[in-house]
């Protein structure tokens with residue numbers, strides 16, 4: 001067994017002793033145990049070679065941080081690397097509920113981890129906070145709806161500004177709902193977590209007896225949260241390899257299609273249309289064609305990396321810059337298109353603004369923060385009254401129904417705009433904010449008052 005002993009000792013050399021842990025260092029403990037085991041001599045003690053090898057490979061993995069690499073420890077994770085976010089994604093709500101109720105073992109630690117959303121700077125840095133506070137003017141007794149709660153960045157700032165306000169915290173992402181529940185423990189009765197989409201707002205508000213025309217302010221901070229982008233498993237990010245999922249709802253709506261389903265099942269024409277309209281991608285047809293070709297070559301596009309590489313090779317590594325002059329990956333627009341399509345984002349925004357008009361009181365305030373022109377265009381069309389049959393027009397009103405004449409009632413209805421802009425030009429972040437939070441670069445804020 002001399003060979004095994006030497007191997008063990010060599011291995012332990014790569015595992016330096018931790019002098020700060022006198023009497024409790026694992027490395028020292030294993031060294032002592034080995035010495036005892038091997039010093040017993042062949043006659044009295046015969047270590048089992050198979051067992052020795054097993055121990056040896058386990059130790060090797062631990063000392064080379066194999067498990068640490070495999071299960072990266074992230075914020076709020078346990079020693080296993082599992083965290084609430086991963087569990088929420090991997091487990092159905094029923095299984096999660098029963099595990100939480102059992103309140104045992106690892107799940108106990110995962111779901112009982114105490115954290116303070118307020119101090120969690122890694123989650124999501126809210127954008128244009130000062131502008132939101134300036135226009136919302138939080139003061140005692142006011143009631144708000146944060147339609148995009150995320151990690152609660154804006155909601156917390158509002159609460160800190162005026163402690164006697166109440167916020168309905170809506171988000172379609174179960175993880176954000178968990179954050180909202182935690183925050184509601186810190187601010188009992190002031191944060192009311194709601195899990196669902198903008199379009200589900202009426203049924204979510206009903207149990208709380210919220211009446212129409214009763215809310216003081218509604219905030220929309222469109223798009224994805226940093227937590228969604230930064231978690232490879234959610235499939236939103238080009239730079240992190242993960243399954244092509246992209247559902248903001250996670251597993252909340254299991255029948256909802258994923259980005260991989262769209263890439264697998266949509267026709268070439270539909271793919272081209274999705275990529276062109278939602279991604280504003282000029283090479284949409286070429287990309288759609290490559291996706292269809294890929295289906296025949298390697299069955300199904302399953303990971304973000306596979307899709308990004310396919311687009312990169314299709315466009316011959318075309319160098320691109322976005323509207324702000326930043327270098328961008330040739331697949332960025334296609335990723336945006338798929339995300340918008342999978343989450344039906346633009347219809348949700350349109351419907352959300354119609355609902356904001358229903359729930360805001362007269363002189364109530366609507367704030368929207370958008371990150372690309374498709375989002376902002378819908379907001380602008382509502383502000384300018386360019387909506388027909390409750391849908392923001394795809395083309396400017398002056399080009400729509402060119403030959404149509406309107407009767408007096410119709411004309412009055414069309415020209416009665418319920419909104420008034422609170423500032424002349426769209427607001428953008430300060431240079432200082434962009435420096436500290438680059439994600440804010442493309443933000444556009446509009447503060448609008450309900451006047452009808």
Ligand SMILES: C[S@@+](CC[C@H](N)C(=O)[O-])C[C@H]1O[C@@H](n2cnc3c(N)ncnc32)[C@H](O)[C@@H]1O
Pocket residue numbers: 124125126127147148149150151152153154155170171172173176196197198199221222223224225226248345348349
């Ligand atoms: C940019 S983040 C909001 C960040 C938040 N303001 C903060 O400071 O932490 C956008 C959030 O809106 C949510 N969201 C997007 N579309 C939604 C919809 N239609 N219904 C409900 N939530 C939505 C996303 O899940 C995401 O968490």
